Amino acid sequence: GESVGLHLPTLSVQEGDNSIINCAYSNSASDYFIWYKQESGKGPQFIIDIRSNMDKRQGQRVTVLLNKTVKHLSLQIAATQPGDSAVYFCAEKLNAGNMLTFGGGTRLMVKP
Template sequence: GESVGLHLPTLSVQEGDNSIINCAYSNSASDYFIWYKQESGKGPQFIIDIRSNMDKRQGQRVTVLLNKTVKHLSLQIAATQPGDSAVYFCAEIVQGAQKLVFGQGTRLTINP
């Protein structure tokens, strides 16, 4: 399953499938990007980050891809599990701005 852009808030995938959550960022001066996961009733939790001098970074079951040419960031989650159900946010830090700016978020639902 795949979501596009900041205005599509919901993505449903089957348990075990891979999911891709996309994010378009606006500021070409952004040099640090973070994906956060927010479960219901909780605060955002760090998943993975990437700096602008990289185009790919892998974690446990997650991969972040950065395409600076088109200002696009994606989060790939492999073999989704029920515990992956949450709202996922991309966030960016503009160099020198000293603040983390969040994107709209995508709600990921895992179907059994």
């Protein structure tokens, strides 16, 4: 479904290219970060996470980079495929709590 609105930043990439989605988080006390992918009509799907004691973590075709100095998180997707088209959210968790605070989302569009 139309999970997010009309004013999402959009990244358009060619199939096979690498994608980089960026996120600025808000709280320097956050100790855990997650990237989610949300396709139309579905709930967010866990992609990859990283704890604050790491700078980089790799998964299958995805890499998350964390720069705590500037409170920046990025998701790199290698060899982007049409099935990667979705809205991507970063989320942070404060050490003191358990709920996630989500960023506004980025829409990734993959052109065949």
